[in-house]
């Protein structure tokens with residue numbers, strides 16, 4: 182909602198009500214792809230599997246395009262603003278200027294091969310970030326340096342944490358924009374508790390006013406690499422030039438490298454000294470070297486990069502520090518340095534393999550994504566964790582216990598593909614020919630050849646649903662098939678038949694809009710879309726003591742008692758819900774989480790049937806028919822009998838849990854909330870706050886628009902600044918836009934931070950996308966009544 186006609190992310194509503202981030206000028210794709218002989222490396226120590234992740238609009242796709250240009254994959258970069266990028270190749274992506282699917286692309290840089298995955302920033306496509314995070318060994322996290330850390334920056338950071346992505350680099354992008362602040366962005370990493378030790382390896386060289394070098398202006402001219410002690414200069418069309426830096430401050434001033442370096446020259450030596458001294462806290466050998474070196478006053482300039490990089494790499498891999506780089510993706514400033522540092526600092530598959538000789542071990546791989554292509558059929562994206570995969574072989578899907586035939590193997594360059602004969606340890610590629618495999622499945626060379634199954638990929642819980650009405654009775658089958666195929670490619674799309682209609686659940690309004698587009702365009706399905714509504718949930722009323730735990734049935738004319746001992750109570754407030762169980766917590770007798778029915782290693786085992794029964798009972802409450810959430814269940818034990826088929830356990834578990842939930846009485850109704858940040862001018866602030874409050878929102882903070890950001894619910898206490906070098910603010914390009922704008926300049930912008938119910942924001946949400954999921958919240962009894970009316974239960 183913007184009274185001044187501006188939206189947070191330049192989003193605009195198209196005449197048909199759909200969302201676009203910016204107007205498209207053309208959708209013609211210039212293919213400036215060079216002859217890019219690939220032959221990806223077979224040396225795992227030279228592979229870097231990395232993802233670019235960030236809040237929406239931070240510049241991931243632009244940086245990917247700049248990387249492809251710098252690495253000579255492209256001869257001219259495409260642009261998200263003209264719909265001509267390499268990785269955003271779906272029509273829906275090009276129309277909207279946003280990334281919807283993560284695309285993987287192998288990039289050759291020096292003697293490394295980077296498998297680069299550009300992910301979507303929008304929370305509605307969070308599933309793509311989940312699966313990318315599951316298979317990469319490193320991530321480049323971008324920040325828009327006008328905004329600093331944003332809601333979804335923290336969202337993707339948590340996803341990286343969840344999958345234990347071992348190495349990360351920060352890239353402070355958009356330093357060319359007016360209002361960009363290197364200092365505030367760096368500080369925001371600590372105020373938002375992303376990392377206690379961000380370490381700036383690069384300083385920006387701002388465009389300075391030639392008449393007054395104390396005044397930085399909007400724009401960035403170059404970069405100083407504090408580790409390699411050299412300066413990079415970009416001017417206009419030509420690529421960058423790089424110059425070694427002299428050892429002393431006086432010689433830097435007299436070196437004549439370029440005038441813009443003068444204002445920052447006095448800061449370079451202290452910045453390098455701080456970098457090395459902070460790094461030495463984690464590297465004893467370096468500490469000794471520093472003590473032996475002449476002194477901090479010279480910035481230890483006699484210590485060469487080759488002596489620093491191994492320590493930097495080690496501290497990055499052990500996550501003791503967070504290396505911070507910076508630049509401008511649109512101007513290709515800093516891209517060379519990103520590529521170098523990805524190779525030098527991020528982990529290779531070898532660094533993170535627990536297996537000492539993974540190359541010689543039997544094949545073990547994970548299907549991290551499944552896509553459908555009209556010409557190629559099912560495409561399964563895999564990452565090889567040990568051994569080698571050859572084309573034209575038979576493999577086993579360990580998760581589903583099924584044999585699969587591999588026909589072809591591909592390396593994918595976004596929408597282009599190259600066939601290869603094999604994929605070896607550490608690599609990422611595409612398998613054609615697999616019929617049953619789904620996202621998250623473990624694949625091995627022959628039954629039982631690899632001991633362990635790989636951890637699954639967890640789709641985030643659905644927050645919105647829409648009913649799908651097939652155009653005619655004969656369309657029902659094809660629509661169901663299309664939905665089944667779509668949810669195989671995107672497990673965050675769930676569907677069910679309920680009361681004569683098909684319900685599709687997704688991660689938000691935009692997600693459902695894309696689902697609708699894809700069903701029509703990719704599967705030619707014919708249907709109408711009915712009412713869209715957010716996915717409400719019900720909790721459990723109160724703890725109920727086990728009244729009984731035995732269910733009786735008749736098998737072959739004989740009465741049989743099946744015992745399942747369940748402990749059921751509401752989850753504690755601080756207890757994290759399991760997304761695989763839709764926010765419920767389900768534990769086995771040993772207190773360990775029970776896999777959800779879809780992810781049981783052996784789906785025909787007795788515990789798998791118990792899980793299936795519990796899952797079914799949790800899908801629909803007896804009181805409201807809403808799905809249940811925040812229920813804590815412990816399966817303390819169950820009877821295994823030889824005279825009873827294990828499938829009976831599913832019915833018993835469903836019955837006993839339902840009975841227990843009925844005894845507990847109606848639980849609280851919950852609805853999804855989202856965090857919202859609205860940028861407004863001072864004059865419109867009051868109107869926006871009033872409007873949000875009227876829509877059931879709660880305003881958390883009114884911050885000024887700085888990169889360090891305002892308050893939000895989980896970032897009250899910042900990390901200490903000890904042991905972190907923070908450059909002075911005035912070195913940042915255009916660090917204070919207001920200062921230079923004079924009287925006629927733009928008025929001060931303010932940020933409204935609020936938490937709002939998603940249901941009341943359905944029309945807002947297509948316009949305001951600076952949001953992050955804030956989980957489910959219990960509602961008041963008045964709101965409960967409204968919800969029950971809305972879903973036809975009151």
Ligand SMILES: Nc1nc2c(ncn2[C@@H]2O[C@H](COP(=O)(O)OP(=O)(O)OP(=O)(O)O)[C@@H](O)[C@H]2O)c(=O)[nH]1
Pocket residue numbers: 235236237238239240241242243244261262278279280281300301302303354355356357358508509510511512
């Ligand atoms: N001034 C400036 N604009 C940039 C820079 N990098 C990207 N942009 C612009 O920011 C907008 C978003 O860029 P994208 O590359 O689509 O961002 P993204 O993070 O990939 O977006 P999603 O994939 O939709 O999350 C576009 O208008 C870009 O032109 C930069 O370095 N400087």
